[in-house]
Amino acid sequence: MRQAQEINLDLIEVSPKANPPVAKIMDYGKFQYEQKKKNKEIKAKSHITETKSVQIKIGTGEGDLSLKAKRVSEWLKEKHRVKIELFLWGRYKYMEFNFLKTRLLKFLTLVTEEYKIAEPIKKSQKGLSMIIERNS
Secondary structure, three states, X not given: OHHHHHOOOEEEEEEOOOOOOEXXXXXXXXXXXXXXXXHHHHHHHOOOOOEEEEEEEOOOOHHHHHHHHXXXXXXXXXXXXXXXXXXXXXXXXXXXXXXXXHHHHHHHOOOOOOEEEEEEEEEOOOEEEEEEEEOO
């Protein structure tokens, strides 16, 4: 205590349960600042992945498809997963599965970012869906 007071610093107890207790002589304000800085860096490095969703239809035009593919590429760059849904309604629900599958795969050719298929094409309530993610 006396040594810390002589040099105008604080005595900080590092490990109170140790025998004898471990303490450091340092500037407590500077210590708190460095701790906050470390926590901020850790928080910045952590990345929460979301599953983004994009919906296409049988009659969606080429311009709209390329726009949606561009958005999917951006999401993949940000390391998000992307759920791609081919929305079917009315009589489109009863079309041949292979035709619908090729329509969905045609959209995937427009995606510029490297990806891998996380969940293959399957039937869902709305039509067909699949999930892709960035190739690590």
